[in-house]
Amino acid sequence: MLSVDKAVERITDALKPLGSERVNLEDAFGRTLAADARARFDQPPCSVSAMDGYAVRSADQGPRRLIGAAPAGHPFTGKVGANETVRLFTGSQVPDGADAVLAQEDARVGDDRVEFTAQPYPGKFIRAKGQDFLAGQMLIPQGTCLGARDVALLAAGDLAQVDVQQRPVVVLAATGDELSLPGAPRKPGGIVASSAYGLMPLIAQWGARPRNLGILPDRSEAIAALAEEKCDLLVTLGGASVGDHDLVRSALGSKGFALDFWKIAMRPGKPMIFGRLGAIPLLGLPGNPVSTLVCALLFLRPAIFKMLGREWSQPLKPAKLIGTLDASGERQDYLRAKGELRDGIIWARALAVQDSSLLRDFSVADMLIVRPPRAPALREGDAVKIMELE
């Protein structure tokens, strides 16, 4: 059995980043930058007022003569001379001659005369040209998955479009004659295929484009037909074990399926296939919904990140244990758990039952306690590693 870390390495080594495409900034959120994004101009483009107030020369004293007003977007075209002032607003260009702004709260305004109750100094309440960034400066580096603030920053840098990584197309197919779709007639003793419903939004959130083929019957032909799909990654759900009816491996054999590995030292989720079907990488996730989703977090997420050119590391955090845990076996355990904060430290309690078919428990968990193989027994307060679930 392969370790989790080795399996991730084998999967990501077998994949490479896709090409790039240009998108409008409106569509850039959640996309991964394919090249460093650089500002197209200085921000601010000139000295601007940080306040509603008055442009003054800091060397002057006493009342000033009001010679004009410059709303933001309507610069004052003259020059501020000795003992003169111009009305400004937040974001207004500071006119020539002035080197400070006094706030309107500190001004008493007569007809064309303004007295101030505060003293200026050079640069007071002025945002200097280029204070936020300069033309040509890198705003966001290649490989960044763009968040909301990033997109706002790119807009501020005057970028109407950006080059982002193409999104890998991920095709999902569940296998199993016991499966039906929600609301459809159920099979005798059968269950509803649920994993794909959880996977679709996760795959989209991770930056790929999911396409769900639904349920394939447990017949070689149906499964072998996957070889014809146009996609960057095939993901099968179920059928990855060694039972006589776990058909994914055998069905794909005839289509030039090159198996890399199929057994991982982890729980939940031991049976998992990775290989290549002609040119298409194939990840065969286990069928129990909890195993499916945990394996997706551990293996599908880094696979997608690799195709997007994004950095990846398993997001483990330190925590302390509530309750006790027995010594563990040969597999790396991912225990569904609930956490709480005590004095800024995360404390985690494993759920009592860890069967990989219990989706309801999984839904209320907020983290996984990650235990390496052959971990010793643990007591209340011992250190553990956790992976938070969104």
Add this chain to the structure above:
Amino acid sequence: MLSVDKAVERITDALKPLGSERVNLEDAFGRTLAADARARFDQPPCSVSAMDGYAVRSADQGPRRLIGAAPAGHPFTGKVGANETVRLFTGSQVPDGADAVLAQEDARVGDDRVEFTAQPYPGKFIRAKGQDFLAGQMLIPQGTCLGARDVALLAAGDLAQVDVQQRPVVVLAATGDELSLPGAPRKPGGIVASSAYGLMPLIAQWGARPRNLGILPDRSEAIAALAEEKCDLLVTLGGASVGDHDLVRSALGSKGFALDFWKIAMRPGKPMIFGRLGAIPLLGLPGNPVSTLVCALLFLRPAIFKMLGREWSQPLKPAKLIGTLDASGERQDYLRAKGELRDGIIWARALAVQDSSLLRDFSVADMLIVRPPRAPALREGDAVKIMELE
């Protein structure tokens, strides 16, 4: 000046949840349940095998006669009698008469005879009917924003559709003659309107439907025309201050605008309007992009949550301070900061410059340090509250 907490209260008190609508499960991710979701059948629907193996009677001893096989989805229709066994697979219905499953790894199979190297006990490797959930049981309560695991659970409960809260329509409009759109010709001394590009994805992520009107000129008529928009919440960006050219309040006065408040004791973000334009609530966010986005987190997010019927509390966490902070003034400060984990504790360092026009600094921050008004000076290691940024 109103406190942040009071302002949130005034805003959310003025709003109420919208109605519900029915959506397909494929479209349920990120939506808020409008009613408790209950399972439509027992899961599993019958006793099923947890392993690839053999159904046996636990009272029997010695080798068993193999009388059939039952792949998942193809139940065995007979009954397991004394010293008989039936081949099962993970998820197969356990046939009548059997009360345990032995794993295939512990079986030696002859022609129609199976010897076992492990002992059964009643219930061994059997997932009992209804072990995950029972028909009629509540799976997920009303008001839950559905995550990926929730959607999978609803699928497992055989729900093809669910009742969710309608998404509030939020209309955005930036004001300011100094503004241009990314890539468009820039105004003299002007800047690019950036906030809406950050707000659009946030509003969608929070569960609402954003519509961006772009930039309105600083003229009363243009702003007053907002009164004709069909939406659940109007959000203006900029123009919320008291300057002669901050027109939102004055322009809307003629259209029956009822002002609730417009000044909040916070930094960044003091000038903020809330009121009602006829039947439509209006939130006037400040124009500097950092202020806009921080105010959106603090006020727009709970406003949307209220219209979705979702619980809300400011997500503050304890942390320790890196560096020092001076005593603070009359306003609640939201300091852009970078954090790191040390021994499981979050440590936060405020960025050196906190000017609300610096979008680049905001983009690299990963949290805000939240300081109440008139907070004392703090030293390295002192306790602070933080709000993580996504």
